[in-house]
Amino acid sequence: MSEGEHVILSHQVRxxxxxxxxxxxxxxxxxxxxxxxxxxxxxxxxxxQKVAIASIERS
Known part of the structure; x- marks a missing residue:
């Protein structure tokens, strides 16, 4: 990977x-x-992590 390039990640949380x-x-x-x-x-x-925290906040 060259300088200035970004890694694009795709996430799917169930x-x-x-x-x-x-x-x-x-x-x-x-x-x-x-x-x-x-x-x-x-x-x-x-x-x-975002979904896990949202789940806890919702009780």
């Missing part, structure tokens, strides 16, 4: 849930994170 009948579920793709997260990191989280 999130599955089990819900009781008639449960009003909002898909994780529509999750709105809190304006002030409980914890911040000095780096950007990868897609898996």
């Amino acid at each position: 999130h599955q849930v089990a819900l009781p009948p008639n449960y009003q579920y909002t898909p994780i793709s529509l999750h709105v994170p809190p304006s002030k997260p409980a914890k911040t990191y000095p780096f950007e989280l990868d897609p898996f």
Whole structure:
């Protein structure tokens, strides 16, 4: 790889849930994170980490 080139990564994270009948579920793709997260990191989280944290925030 030459200087100035970027590696392009494609990620696909699968999130599955089990819900009781008639449960009003909002898909994780529509999750709105809190304006002030409980914890911040000095780096950007990868897609898996972002989905994991969103799952925890949603209870």
